[in-house]
Amino acid sequence: MTRIIVVTSGKGGVGKTTTSAAFATGLALQGYKTAVIDFDVGLRNLDLIMGCERRVVYDFVNVINQEASLNQALIRDKRIDNLFILPASQTREKEALTMEGVETVLNELAETFDYIVCDSPAGIEHGAYMAMYFADEAIVVTNPEISSVRDSDRILGLLGSKTKRIIENRTPVKEHLLLTRYSPERVKNGEMLSVKDIQEILSIPLIGVIPESQSVLTASNQGIPIIVNKNSKAGLAYNDSIGRFLGEDIEFRFIDARKDSIFGKLFRGR
Amino acid sequence: MGLFDYFHASRKSSDVAKERLSILIARDHFHRNQPSFLSALQNELLEVIKKYVDIDQDDVTVSLDREEDCEILELNIALPEKGRYK
Numbered sequence: 001m002t003r004i005i006v007v008t009s010g011k012g013g014v015g016k017t018t019t020s021a022a023f024a025t026g027l028a029l030q031g032y033k034t035a036v037i038d039f040d041v042g043l044r045n046l047d048l049i050m051g052c053e054r055r056v057v058y059d060f061v062n063v064i065n066q067e068a069s070l071n072q073a074l075i076r077d078k079r080i081d082n083l084f085i086l087p088a089s090q091t092r093e094k095e096a097l098t099m100e101g102v103e104t105v106l107n108e109l110a111e112t113f114d115y116i117v118c119d120s121p122a123g124i125e126h127g128a129y130m131a132m133y134f135a136d137e138a139i140v141v142t143n144p145e146i147s148s149v150r151d152s153d154r155i156l157g158l159l160g161s162k163t164k165r166i167i168e169n170r171t172p173v174k175e176h177l178l179l180t181r182y183s184p185e186r187v188k189n190g191e192m193l194s195v196k197d198i199q200e201i202l203s204i205p206l207i208g209v210i211p212e213s214q215s216v217l218t219a220s221n222q223g224i225p226i227i228v229n230k231n232s233k234a235g236l237a238y239n240d241s242i243g244r245f246l247g248e249d250i251e252f253r254f255i256d257a258r259k260d261s262i263f264g265k266l267f268r269g270r
Numbered sequence: 271m272g273l274f275d276y277f278h279a280s281r282k283s284s285d286v287a288k289e290r291l292s293i294l295i296a297r298d299h300f301h302r303n304q305p306s307f308l309s310a311l312q313n314e315l316l317e318v319i320k321k322y323v324d325i326d327q328d329d330v331t332v333s334l335d336r337e338e339d340c341e342i343l344e345l346n347i348a349l350p351e352k353g354r355y356k
């Protein structure tokens with residue numbers, strides 16, 4: 001059975017695309033045939049994070065408009081065989097993603113893929129709605145900041161009322177909280193909302209806490225998803241999240257400033 | 271307390287954030303769970319009342335509460351001081 005995962009947040013710039021790339025890569029590395037789709041029509045950048053921007057010929061909207069076949073538009077990752085990217089269109093409007101078009105593409109992917117990761121645009125309008133509508137699971141990406149937590153709560157409201165699963169009276173979308181850009185040090189100093197604060201407010205299961213890390217920018221500069229960097233705390237934290245997603249019981253790390261200082265010596269803040 | 275003191279208050283900013291967020295989200299949930307006709311009702315009431323009294327958007331609030339087997343529609347209309355009657 002194919003599982004469709006939406007990576008969503010409401011607020012922009014919180015780490016959705018970074019997370020989509022990390023999750024798709026992580027699942028593929030675990031042996032699952034995975035496709036990752038950029039739903040951010042007009043602001044495509046998943047291809048940059050995945051490092052395949054120079055191989056984009058056709059895009060998601062071309063496939064929806066039947067200007068190209070799905071196989072022509074899918075880009076196979078150059079490092080991982082069972083990982084494919086479907087880029088967004090850079091020139092069209094968000095409305096080019098029709099409900100029927102998106103459903104047709106997802107159905108065709110579902111014939112051969114284990115996981116389909118949908119990288120949602122920011123906002124709560126059409127594009128975000130299309131990205132979440134067909135989802136089985138949702139990764140709600142949240143930063144430890146008031147506006148981001150509030151937007152995540154709004155997204156949870158939509159996931160619980162406007163998705164296909166709800167409309168068809170099936171079990172609701174399975175929701176996971178992913179905290180990103182977390183600074184244990186600032187939490188310790190009382191300058192940042194803690195994991196516990198945010199979990200209390202949003203009350204959905206926590207799948208991961210990704211620390212604020214300079215290696216994320218380096219990874220994006222190079223077009224290599226952060227999850228493959230085993231020397232980076234952020235990379236390791238994404239790896240742990242994949243394990244939890246697949247049902248493993250993994251202890252949280254990089255969330256306690258005191259414990260981290262020991263660990264930090266080994267990693268020198270990378 | 272001057273404005274300057276606010277930034278130097280002894281409370282941790284993360285505690286302030288949590289408190290503000292809790293209030294904000296409770297309010298969001300309240301609005302989310304209200305039936306959609308309420309805002310239309312509120313606007314129409316406002317139009318009618320405006321014919322007679324000079325009031326603002328915020329002066330009329332409408333909400334619906336559920337209690338076991340009955341629903342209570344609560345209307346709150348804040349009238350202005352005498353001078354503003356038409």
Ligand SMILES: Nc1ncnc2c1ncn2[C@@H]1O[C@H](COP(=O)(O)OP(=O)(O)O)[C@@H](O)[C@H]1O
Pocket residue numbers: 009011012013014015016017018019122180181182210211212213214216217220234
């Ligand atoms: N854990 C992290 N540490 C540091 N920077 C991060 C982290 N996660 C994301 N970023 C940075 O935040 C910015 C926004 O990330 P992106 O994934 O594009 O967000 P979105 O897709 O939600 O708009 C990027 O510059 C990215 O490098």
Ligand SMILES: [Mg+2]
Pocket residue numbers: 016017018040045120121
């Ligand atoms: Mg993005």
